[in-house]
Amino acid sequence: MNYNSNVTHSGVGKALAHRNLRQVSSTLLQSMAPPHPQPPPSGHVTTTVLINNIHCASCLSYIQEVLSALQPAPLSTTANYVSHEVAIIHFPEHSAGDISRALSEAAFEVQSVRTEDEFGHTIYEQDVVQVDQEWLEQAAQTVSKQASTLSSVKATAHPGLLGDANHQPKEKHMEHCVACQTSNEEVEVSGDVIVTIPAVQNFTATLSVAGMTCAACILSIKEGVQELIFLEDVGVSLLTNSATVTFAGPKDNIDQIVEKIEDRGYGCHVENIVEVDGLQKGGDEQAERTVMIRIAGMFCDHCPQRVLEALSSSFPGHLTIDKPPSHQDPTIVVIYHPQHGIITIRDILDTIHGVNDQLKATIYHPPTIEERSRAMQLREQRRLLLRLLLSFIVAISTFLIGVVGMSLVPSTNRERIFFKEKCRAEWALFFLATPVMFLAADIFHVRAIKEIQALWGRSSKVPILRRFYRFGSMNLLMSAGTSVAYFPSIAVLALDSPKTDETNGKLSTYFDAVVFLTTFILAGRYLEAYSKPKTGDAVSMLGKLRPTEALLVRFNPDSENSQSSLLTTNVEKINVDLLEVGDVVRVLRGAYPPADGTVALGNSTFDESSLTGESRPITKNAGNQVFAGTVNTGRPISVRWL
Incomplete structure (x- = not known):
């Protein structure tokens, strides 16, 4: 049927066309609906409806809500989301057509309807898909004829008329279906065009x-x-x-x-x-490998370009350069799909070595999160240790002047008499506490200031009330404690300095509290920083069980890839970084597999106690899987890396 005639895009024409389509569709549906046989007047019947767009429990809840409007309401409604079937047990007063019509008006795509009596005998069955197709053609023809009589409409049908009518049930269904609302892609309807918006990455x-x-x-x-x-x-x-x-x-x-x-x-x-x-991502897609290669021995600015040209000519279409090397940073990042006989990491390194004899290419491993964590912990230990040593040395002098010299020695002691005159003890403690306050306790002040800025800054979204009862941390507590002791002591010292009389032997300042508090807190922080890495040492030791070298089994190129061809091989010791998926390695007695794999040839026993705790050796035959971290306790075998 041809719908290519031109249509006037006026609001009146489209409204009249939509109204005529609804009127004609109602008439055709009533005229084309086959007569429904009447079910038995007693008992109950079961109507099974096949619905294409039922996805989740929210769809079933909406179906129950729609059918509850029927009088009398159905006895029960159940759904199978896998087969898209809805079973409705109801009284014979309602026919299958009533249920199908109610579900269709609720934007459900009814495919077929079947009604059975209480004995399981089929009393009505109808395939709605074929009826809908015939109805659609006749509805379009009728609307085309009626639209031609309108003065404001110059064509038979609007190209987007049926499309707009088809969007309305889908939008209505989206209002009640949670699965459609949370799907990976959203569909935006813009006029007569459906635009697919990809999901956010x-x-x-x-x-x-x-x-x-x-x-x-x-x-x-x-x-x-x-x-x-x-x-x-x-x-x-x-x-x-x-x-x-x-x-x-x-x-x-x-x-x-x-x-x-x-x-x-x-x-x-x-x-x-x-x-x-x-x-x-998974499935049958070939694994992609990204490797960082450090090239040593580049002696001029032309070496990086020569390396790139050699790789491009040797592996056309199989290699992607993610980061080219330079004379200042001789590290190249390559992305490729390993294919034996076409491109492997060993072929890439050989190509780089062939550019010049002075070039030496090795696999570069950036620091892992564990290594960076270990480096940060050591750096934190050094920072705390230096501050602890400073505060501890000052604490010794502070203890001698502020505690021993002013309280424990006799009043006739010459040193005590000296420090009692004209606030000399306070001034000495001031000069001792100042470097501790600003050089040893600085880490607490800096972090406390940043925490306050983050909590009370303009960009903070924390409610005002919560800022008060969730306010503070250990850094702020330490900073506030030392500041309260240090700055008021300066004020007291400034007020007492003009006085010329001797003190009574009691200090009126708290400079010593600044030194002692900082020393004790730093000592606790350093012990914590020293013991924390010890907890992760056991975990890092597991990674060291992986061997650094492997015995690569190279096959005879003239032999076929079969079990018998495994005997025609030679063995080469290489670094484990040069292995690719599909390589066969030789695992000797007492050795660790370099990676997870399957037994390609031979049989042996493996100690898997490090993984499972099972002390009894596990027998491994051809095709069985072996794991990294286990120990071969039997005869040497060949393992294919997965």
Whole structure:
């Protein structure tokens, strides 16, 4: 049927066309509906309706709400979301046509209807799809004829008329279906065009955070980043000094997260960012590998370009350069799909070595989150140790002058008499406490100021009342305690200095409290920072069980890839970084598999106690899976890396 005639796009014409379509469709539906046989007058019947767009429990709830308007209401309504069937037990007063019509008016796509009596005999069955197709054609013909008689309409049908009518049930269905509302893609209806808006990209980033000391630090970081509307999830680990955040794109939003953490007084560095959808990809897609290669021995500015030209000519269409090397930064990042015989990491390194004899290419491993955490912990230990040594040395002099010299020695002691004259003891304690206040306790003051700025700044979204009862941390407590002791003591010292008479042997200042409090707090912080890395040492030791070298089994190129061809091989010792998926390695007795794999040839036993706790060796035959971290306690076997 041809609908290519021109139509006048006027509001009156479209309204009349829609009204005529509804009138004709009602007439045709009544005329084309086949006669429904009357069910038995007693008992109950079961009507099974096949609905195409039923997805979730909200759809069933809406169906029950729609059918409850029938009098009498159905006895029960159940749904199978897998087969898209809805079973309705009702009284014989309502026919299958009444139920089908009610569901269709509620924007459900009814495909077929079948009614059975209480004995299971089919008394009515109708395929609605075929009827709908015939109805659609006749409705279009009728509307075309009636629209031609209108003076304001110059054509038979509007090209988007049926499309607009079809959008209305879908929009009505979306109002009640939670599954459609939360789908990955949103459909925006714009006139006669359906525009598909892709779902927002989500990213997961791993951050290294410096300066965390307790649970209050974790809470402060979480409260800071949760103010961002695009943040999905955040997790902070005090043990590894790291944080994991999941946020909505674009990818540049990570800069705002880092800024929020730094505003709270903590150091932050982005380790890596990955797309959440990229982590969930799987199936039959070939694995993609990204490798960082450090090239040593580049002696001129032309070497990087020569390396790029060699890689492009050797692997055309199989290699992507994500980061080219330079003379200042001789690190190249390549992305490729490993294919034996076409491109492997060993082929890439051989190509770089072939550019010049002085070039040496090695796999570069950036610092892991554990290594960065360890480096931050050591740096924090050094900072605390230097401040602790300063405050401890000053504390010895402060103790001798402020405690021993003014209280414990006899009043006739020459040193005591000397410090009692003209506030000499107070001045001495002032000069001792000042470097401790600003050089040893500075870490508490800086973090406390940043916490106050984050809580009371203009960009803070914390309610005013909550700022008072959730106000403060250990850093603020320490900073406030030393400040309350130091600055009022300066005022007292300024007032007492003009006096010329001797003191009574009692100090009127609290400079010694500043020194002692700082010393004790720094001692506790240093012990905490020293013992914290010991907890993670056991976890890091597990990673060292992975061997650094492997015995690569190279096959005879003339032999076929079969079990018998495994015997025609030679073995080469290589670094485990040069292995690719599908490589076969030789695992000797007492050795660890370099990675998870399956037994390609031979049989042996493996000790898996490090993984499962089972002390009894596990027998492994051809095709069985072996795991990294286990020990081969039997004969040598060949393992194919997965």
